[in-house]
Amino acid sequence: MSRSRTPWNQRESAEVNARRRLPRMMSGYFAEVREALADKHSPAALHRVRLASKKIRYTLELFRQCYGAAGFDARLKALKDVQTSLGDVNDAVTTWRLLAKVMPHSPRRRALREYLKKRAADRAEEFRAHWSERFDAPGRERWWTEFLGGRDGTKDGAQGSAGDETAVRGRRARQRPSRKTGA
Amino acid sequence: MKEFAHSQVSTLLRRLAAQVKRTAEVADADSVHDLRVAIRRLSRALRSFAQFFPAKQWKRIRKELSNLMEAAAAVRDNDVALELVEKAGAAERARVALTLQARRGEAEAELREELRNWQGRGFAREWREALEL
Numbered sequence: 396m397s398r399s400r401t402p403w404n405q406r407e408s409a410e411v412n413a414r415r416r417l418p419r420m421m422s423g424y425f426a427e428v429r430e431a432l433a434d435k436h437s438p439a440a441l442h443r444v445r446l447a448s449k450k451i452r453y454t455l456e457l458f459r460q461c462y463g464a465a466g467f468d469a470r471l472k473a474l475k476d477v478q479t480s481l482g483d484v485n486d487a488v489t490t491w492r493l494l495a496k497v498m499p500h501s502p503r504r505r506a507l508r509e510y511l512k513k514r515a516a517d518r519a520e521e522f523r524a525h526w527s528e529r530f531d532a533p534g535r536e537r538w539w540t541e542f543l544g545g546r547d548g549t550k551d552g553a554q555g556s557a558g559d560e561t562a563v564r565g566r567r568a569r570q571r572p573s574r575k576t577g578a
Numbered sequence: 579m580k581e582f583a584h585s586q587v588s589t590l591l592r593r594l595a596a597q598v599k600r601t602a603e604v605a606d607a608d609s610v611h612d613l614r615v616a617i618r619r620l621s622r623a624l625r626s627f628a629q630f631f632p633a634k635q636w637k638r639i640r641k642e643l644s645n646l647m648e649a650a651a652a653v654r655d656n657d658v659a660l661e662l663v664e665k666a667g668a669a670e671r672a673r674v675a676l677t678l679q680a681r682r683g684e685a686e687a688e689l690r691e692e693l694r695n696w697q698g699r700g701f702a703r704e705w706r707e708a709l710e711l
Binding site: 402404409449453454457490493494507510511514 | 656
């Protein structure tokens, strides 16, 4: 995402500003994640992706009212799915760090460590698959940028999203803990 | 654009104030989660629309939000750990679960005290003035 201190043009409306800036921000996000994922086995890379995903999601949410609700919400759901996988990886890593402080060495501790390591690895793999097969599948970046730039041909930009996201949600529902999404 | 930015921040500040009140009363896992989301949303709005606010003020407020986020994270980390430990097959009465519950209780007490301090000093009104909303 841009680090410009004054990205918004004061003389233009929020809608005009959003259509001008957000497509570039989104493309920056795609580029950042692709670059991070090129470093295939790095937990630090996944952490960077997680932070970048949060940043873009919360920035986009600020402009929800500037877009058609269905198209916007379909895209935000796609982003939330990315965040959920990454959040699951982080939860397992954070939990292990915490347990390492409070549990004495024991077979039980080793078993928990293995469980959490496997969980983190599984979720990381799931995220990578989701990213390459769905979120960053051919045409998806354009699906985002054309919508955010107001160049989407459909009525509200929702086209092409439902099937993908239903499949993702189904998989998530089978696998994730009960805590809320959206952090 | 400035009006839009101010309106967004004003709305998010109002939501944060409501959530601070709620979590000060009931700091269960969902409430702490919602508090963290409210903090993140306001913090991101301040950063995104920084050009429309006095620099010293938005930076100071983000720092305060970051501190509160840390207090909330201490509670949330224990909630997540308890859930995962249970998923891994540890009984609720297992020593590790009891340890996590005790730590969670301490973190919750600290968070709620901090939230009451925020309420006591009228942070929302103070920030509205500082941000010239």
